[in-house]
Amino acid sequence: MxxxxxxxxxxxxxxxxxxxxxxxxxxxxxxxxxxxxxxxxxxxxxPTGHGWKTQWSVNIRAAQELPNDPAIFDNIKRSLLEMPEVASVAFSSFGTYEMSRWTSEYAKPDGSHVLTLDGMGVSDDYFATMDMQIAQGRFFSKMDDHADAAPVVINRRLADQWFPGKDPIGQLYVEQTRSKKDGQRYRVVGVVEQFRSHGEYMDPVYFMLSRWIPGVGKAAAHSIMLKLKPGTPRTFETRLNARLKQIRNDWNYVITTQADARASxxxxxxxxxxxxxxxxxxxxxxxxxxxxxxxxxxxxxxxxxxxxxxxxxxxxxxxxxxxxxxxxxxxxxxxxxxxxxxxxxxxxxxxxxxxxxxxxxxxxxxxxxxxxxxxxxxxxxxxxxxxxxxxxxxxxxx
Structure with a gap:
């Protein structure tokens, strides 16, 4: 047939x-x-590697370049922690569930295995604020002050690519510069299984979370990440904006719940x-x-x-x-x-x-x-x- x-x-x-x-x-x-x-x-x-249900983000928009003044950021943190709804405060280069992206080339100390990494500068409190879990090693903290290389937390994808069959903790890599000399040195202190800043539909990439310290370097953190206590109403946004205006009235603040940012x-x-x-x-x-x-x-x-x-x-x-x-x-x-x-x-x-x-x-x-x-x-x-x-x-x- x-x-x-x-x-x-x-x-x-x-x-x-x-x-x-x-x-x-x-x-x-x-x-x-x-x-x-x-x-x-x-x-x-x-998994995205970070929380969103009780997290809020505040994007700082200043008329001029944002100064990396430790007194300002310390004042912001102390003032916001005084609010009973706020459980934790952290700072980052940009927020999660945003279209912002920062990439650069890095390599092993001998200049081999050059990779393009996505990166984000975050403060020490960022991991607790974003409900992140460490898979290997530890998160950076004050114990990394005066270290011989900048502490960094990388994702598992990058650890497996650069250090297959080895313990990634303590490994060094450097930033590639035009002159191929004097690039920033980084030392891996921790590994997370996954981190996708753009959310659920972001392709897995090589990601690094470097330590940002108020007053160190010229770059300031443009995002304030908050972890609020469960049950905090949306009306808290008005009080939060008023408190921020008390700190710096010449700045504008875009407040977004991570749940809304995720949906968008x-x-x-x-x-x-x-x-x-x-x-x-x-x-x-x-x-x-x-x-x-x-x-x-x-x-x-x-x-x-x-x-x-x-x-x-x-x-x-x-x-x-x-x-x-x-x-x-x-x-x-x-x-x-x-x-x-x-x-x-x-x-x-x-x-x-x-x-x-x-x-x-x-x-x-x-x-x-x-x-x-x-x-x-x-x-x-x-x-x-x-x-x-x-x-x-x-x-x-x-």
Missing amino acids: LRHLLKLIWKRKSRNMMLSLEILLAFLVVFAIAALGLRYWQLYQL MLKTQTIPLVILAVIAAFLLVMVAFGLFGVLWQNTTQRIPEIGLRRALGADAGDIYRQIIAEQCLLSTGAMLIALALLVQLPLTGVFGEALNWPVFFGAAALSAGLIYLLSLLCSLYPGWRAARLSPTQALHYE
Whole structure:
């Protein structure tokens, strides 16, 4: 039966070529959407490495460059801790669930293994404020004052890349400068399993959390991170802003709950997926209309052939199954060609981890299932119409 169906498809190859091309393109589009959606789901399952439920952020916006004055930041911390709703206060270069990003190149002390790292400067209280857990070593603190190298906490991804099979604690690396000399030296004091500042849909990157000390260096911390006591109402924002204005009235403060920042970030990150899904849905509707029309036309042109099969003893069910089986075989051929092209992507690593093997196989299965469903739905009515023809009507059809 299969051999017979393949012969029928091959004899009408000129008619089926455009139909196969249409199915192939539809499969590629659906595959892209499915792969993106699965990658989003895969990323969402990974921990971000920081809390958000009771955390608030305050972004400082000054008319002039923010000074790194230890007296100012000490005053901010003491004043905010006096508020009964505030459990902890910390400072950072930028907040989590923001589009801000800071990257630079670093290498081992001998200049080898150069990597681009994402980084963030944070104060000693940042880890407790953000409910972070240490996986190895410790978080930096005052005991690192006057150390021979800047203490840093890195994520597991970076530790495994730079120090495979070794204890990363105590290891040194340096910042790459244009002159390749006198770069800042860093010593690893702790490792966290994960840290993704952009939230659930951020791709894992090499991340380092360096120690920021008020008054040390020119760079000031632009974000105040707060951990509030559970049950703190949203109306606390008014009192918080008033307290900050008492400290520095010439600065503006953008106060955001991390829950709101997270929701906004998730919404922003899913916009491309939603847009592509709408485009794909529109394309599939067009493909369905085209597929239905072509199948109807092909069935009409094959009425004498169908009548001959009925006259030779084939019943209505046989005709029905033949029409559907031919369309499924045609779809299978188109999808196999598409998969032969797509499999090159994970093999060559063009998209890196974004298209890993679990995502590839999952997207291929989902896409194939949708295309088969579309083919089945579009062939049901033409097949039913062909199956209703009596042998006498079909053989006398012109």
